[in-house]
Amino acid sequence: MPFREINSKVVEATVAPGQKMFSQRGAMLAYRGDVTFTPNRAGGQGGLTSMIGRRVAGEATPLMTVEGSGTVMFGHGGHHIQVIGLSGDTLYVEADRLLAFDGALEQGTMFMGAQGGVMGMVRGQVTGQGLFTTTLKGHGAVAVMAHGGIIELPIGQGRTVHVDPQAYVAHHGDVRNRLSTAVGWRDMVGRGSGEAFQLELSGNGAVYVQASEDKL
DSSP: OOEEEEETTEEEEEEOTTOEEEEETTOEEEEEEEEEEEEETTOGGGHHHHHHHHHHTTOOOOEEEEEEEEEEEEOOTTOEEEEEEEEEEEEEEOGGGEEEEETTSEEEEEETHHHHHHHHHTHHHHHSOOSEEEEEEEEEEEEEEESSOEEEEEEBTTBOEEEOTTTEEEEEEEEEEEEEESSOHHHHTTOOSTTTEEEEEEEEEEEEEESSOOOO
């Protein structure tokens, strides 16, 4: 289900019979046709596991199931929107960055500490970001939100990318992540800037970074 970018802050999606999509609650700006919006208490296609993961992480982002026949315009809070197309790969994205996504995508939850070890586990306490990241896998499109626009940085062999965890939006590909720090544990606690620590991504893929450190 492709999105059409109206401008940098609004996208339009076509909803067809027999298909569905999910959107963040409050993201619908306008629609045409016979379209319904139903609260999704199961956290999207990921079901109970996905919902529990986000609750534990403090990321209980409510979703709406969108069905019917027509077109819907989405936007939220005046944030900039980036459309990301998936062709069978997996997108890792902060739950509160999701604006809307194709219902055909398989949704899950990944614990960031699984890749980053102990440093990844403390990421939420140090940076204010969640310990869990939503995963979307398959063929379809995802619209994500950010402050001040989004830039895509390629990750390749010999091209490790360091990102301020608060500026991180999403990544895809065969990518490993870990939290690195330039200061000791005593100095690290309570600091929230990327100068003190960075999210280090390596492998093959891309990372999406917002132009501001502000949380949504």
